[in-house]
Amino acid sequence: MLTENVFRNRAAVISNAERSLLEGAISHVQTYPAGSLVVRQGVPVDISTLLVKGLMTRHVDAPDGRRHPVALHVPGDFVDLHAYALKKLDHDVAALTDITVAVFRHALLEEIQATEPGLARRLWFLTLLDAAMHRQWIYRLASLNALQRVSHFLCETHARLLAIGASEGHAFPLPMTQADIGEVCSLTNVHVNRVLRELRESGLCNVRGANVQILDLKGLVERARFDPHYLYLNPQTAARAVGHTGNIL
Structure with a gap:
């Protein structure tokens, strides 16, 4: 469907x-x-x-x-x-x-x-969710450094793809160029290339072509200062988004 x-x-x-x-x-x-x-x-x-x-x-x-x-x-x-x-x-x-x-x-x-x-309220929820993500977008650009911005963007995208079953939990597709990532994170291509190399050499994640391989999700989340609360995921998905795999009550 x-x-x-x-x-x-x-x-x-x-x-x-x-x-x-x-x-x-x-x-x-x-x-x-x-x-x-x-x-x-x-x-x-x-x-x-x-x-x-x-x-x-x-x-x-x-x-x-x-x-x-x-x-x-x-x-x-x-x-x-x-x-x-x-x-x-x-x-x-x-x-x-x-x-x-x-x-x-x-x-x-x-x-x-x-x-x-009831359905109208659920559709309203979607517009409020957009607003919540936009507020976090402003925070990312205004308060985080280059490494944190890219890390936060990757964590957010991973969490959103987890929510729709499009991430395996340790890898996900990201058909974006370094220029695209630079526009999203307000960085130059050179800066994005440097950040992605640092993330790879730090053993956190590897962005290659149109795919992202997460090597250390908890480390990436910590580096990004990422908290998925603003995505309003259910508890199980929110826990997976930050690398917690135990039972969630």
Whole structure:
């Protein structure tokens, strides 16, 4: 099911009936090649998209032409649910890789809000989760040094992929270039290369091509000052995200 990963391993659960309703609200499924603008800043929209496959970004373009990402989205994310309420966005939404999205027309989301208050609250949870991750994004760029920023980003991505079953716990796919990681962490390519080498030589993780191999998750979490509380994962997934594998009550 296309919406299977939306609430998987989250603190907010969704029933089979609610999942079926959400599936039924999908208008169509669409693909975009890497680099495509899916939603353009300031343009009125009457749809929202759920990411099924690939990676997407939300970003703001500076006057000098530089792109400033403000969010990275993984499969299962309801990327621009904000557009349902705002009707146009103050940033661009783009495909970082080749992507597949499920498209929801706002008219059907309006029906869900009117007739299914429980499901509407769960969709609201997703927009609040986006806000929580954005606050952590600001903290990462404002308060952490280069090594900590990259480590924190890798820990966060690992935790989010754990939540949708896309990480094995010690390795996960990351189809991003060093330039992409640099934009996300506000670092130059040279700086990112130096940090990744230090992480590898320290025995914490190895980023090679489009894959990340975690060599010492607890050490990486400590280096990153990472706490997954803001991702609102269930206790079991949150524990795995920081390297705790014992029983969780």
